[in-house]
Amino acid sequence: MAQTRDRMPPAKDGDASPGVVDERDDPPPPSEEGAVNWKRKRKRKREGRDRPPPPPPPPPSCDPLEVFGADLMAMILNNLDARSVALSLLVSRAWHRVASSDRLWSLKCEELWSGKVHIPRISQVHGLSKLASYSLSVMDGKRTRITxxxxxxxxxxxxxxxxxxxxxxxxxxxxxxxxxxxxxxxxxxxxxxxxxxxxxxxxxxxxxxxxxxxxxxx
Structure with missing residues (x-):
């Protein structure tokens, strides 16, 4: 048997379900300029929905130099032995600037030369950094021949x-x-x-x- 279907009348403005946004509810304005702006607005909305969420903020820095600052870091390095301070030169350029300061290595040179009768001439050259003076003194101490x-x-x-x-x-x-x-x-x-x-x-x-x-x- 033929079964007839009742055709549903077209939906009216008042028939839309509450909470459902229909893009047709916001028709483009009649003017050409308004239509262009309307299309751009709709495009931005679609791009905003498709855009991934922003990445989380980076964690706080764990670099002691950034946390404490150069002055306090120099005081910390001053309590280390010379070998540990020398290794800190390799961490980064910022660490190298702090760990190679003359103020820091002048104290290390005094500790190295304390009680020594002979201090090599080359380590006393004017204008030589204290780090270089310390390194040359250590190398000179490994000599096995007198000059x-x-x-x-x-x-x-x-x-x-x-x-x-x-x-x-x-x-x-x-x-x-x-x-x-x-x-x-x-x-x-x-x-x-x-x-x-x-x-x-x-x-x-x-x-x-x-x-x-x-x-x-x-």
């Missing part, structure tokens, strides 16, 4: 060993107990000098074939 500058920069005390003949021991105040050990001063021209009043002022260490004990004293 002419080591000899010339210091006064040297010496006395003959027991292997020396009695003649030399009698001339040595160390063995006779009559005075302090003899001193010799080396010069870059190859000459040697002694203290005033030294009975063996003409005795040059390089010309003595007997056994000597040489000590750096100043």
């Amino acid at each position: 002419k500058y080591d000899l010339c920069d210091h006064a040297w005390e010496f006395h003959f060993s027991k292997a020396a003949p009695e003649y030399w021991q009698n001339l040595d105040p160390y063995w006779k107990g009559t005075g302090p050990p003899m001193r010799r001063y080396f010069h870059l021209d190859g000459s040697q000098t002694a203290d005033p009043g030294d009975r063996e002022a003409g005795l040059e260490l390089g010309n003595v074939e007997q056994c000597l004990l040489l000590f750096q004293c100043a």
Whole structure:
């Protein structure tokens, strides 16, 4: 049997369900300029619905330098040993600027040179950074050979060993107990000098074939 269907009448303005927004409810204005603006507005609405949500804000910085600042960070590094401070130079450029300051490394140089008789000349060059002075001092301390500058920069005390003949021991105040050990001063021209009043002022260490004990004293 043929079954007839009742045709639903077209929806009217008052028949729209509440809460449902129909884009047709906002028809374009009659003017051409208004129609263009209406299309742009609708496009922005569609783009806004399709746009992903904004990313969450970045977490707060965990870099101690950014948290504490350069001055406080320098105070913290000052309590570390030199090796740890040197490793902090590799963290970043900002860390390198703080960890390479002369104020920080001047204290490290004082700690390194404390109680040392010999401080290498190259570490005392004017205008050299304290970090470079410290590095050169550490490298110089690994040498196994003496240089002419080591000899010339210091006064040297010496006395003959027991292997020396009695003649030399009698001339040595160390063995006779009559005075302090003899001193010799080396010069870059190859000459040697002694203290005033030294009975063996003409005795040059390089010309003595007997056994000597040489000590750096100043």
